Amino acid sequence: MGVLYTAIQHSHxxxxxxxxxxxxxxxxxxxxxxxxGVVYPGKDRLALFAFISVHIQLLLGLLLYLWLSPYGIAADPIETAGTSVANYYNYVHWIVMLLAVTIITVGYIKAKKQAELNKGWKTIAVHYGIGLVMILLAVPWPFYPGLESVGWS
Ligand code: HEM
Structure with missing residues (x-):
């Protein structure tokens, strides 16, 4: 399981x-x-690729959180109690990321239905923009206090 954990952690x-x-x-x-003034084509290939990439990331994150990672639900509560890395992964990272992926998903689906109204581009820009900011904030960057040990592996 160690090899699988390393492989999925590095992919994520x-x-x-x-x-x-x-x-x-x-x-x-x-x-x-x-x-x-270009009419939204009903689906945009770049928006689709971004949509797919966040869903793969969600899937890898769920595998880590629910199964493989020592920081996920399998974390030993005594060993990790009160550490900022454990708190971060248990209360911040997955919740913010899940919300961001949901907002991006809603944006992509909504834009698809707005093709005739030509509102699709705005819907993509707003939803993907909000999702992007949330993801940027919730990535465990090494300069976050207490998270020096994660982020660049
Ligand atoms: C687009 C969304 C996401 C991005 C960009 C992202 C990014 C990252 C990054 C950069 C790391 C640090 C990896 C390392 O170098 O050690 C990480 C770790 C982790 N992520 Fe995510 N993540 C996302 C979504 C999620 C979701 C939705 C979950 C859970 C449901 C999740 C669960 C985890 C866990 C448990 C770890 C710790 C892995 C470990 O080191 O054991 N992530 N994530």
Whole structure:
């Protein structure tokens, strides 16, 4: 199980960059398309890739949280009690990330139905933008106090 844990932890860590790049690109594209008056095509390929990447990240995160990670629900409450890393993973990271993925999902589905109204780009820009900010804030960056040991592996 150690190898699987390491593999999934590294994938989850590395995929953050793809998620961030795709979300930034999708937001910038939605803003510029809307400005230039292009009609939303019903589904946008970049928005779809960003949507898929956050869902893969969610799946990997759930595997870590529910099964593999020593910081997830399997954490030894005595050993991890009161440590900032344990508190962070138990109360902050997954809740904020789950909310962000939900907002992005709602945005993608809503925009699909707004094709004729040409509101789709705005819906993508707003929902993906909010999701992006939440994800940026909830990534365990090494400069967060108490999280020096995580974030760059
Ligand atoms: C788009 C959403 C997400 C991003 C960008 C993200 C990013 C990260 C990053 C960068 C780490 C540090 C990995 C390392 O270097 O050790 C991490 C760890 C972790 N994440 Fe996420 N995450 C996301 C969503 C989630 C969700 C939804 C869950 C749970 C349901 C979750 C559970 C965890 C757990 C348990 C760890 C600790 C892994 C360990 O070191 O044992 N993540 N995440």
């Amino acid at each position: 860590s590395g995929l953050r960059w793809i998620v961030l790049v795709l979300l930034i690109a999708a937001v910038l594209r939605a803003v510029s398309r809307r400005r230039s």
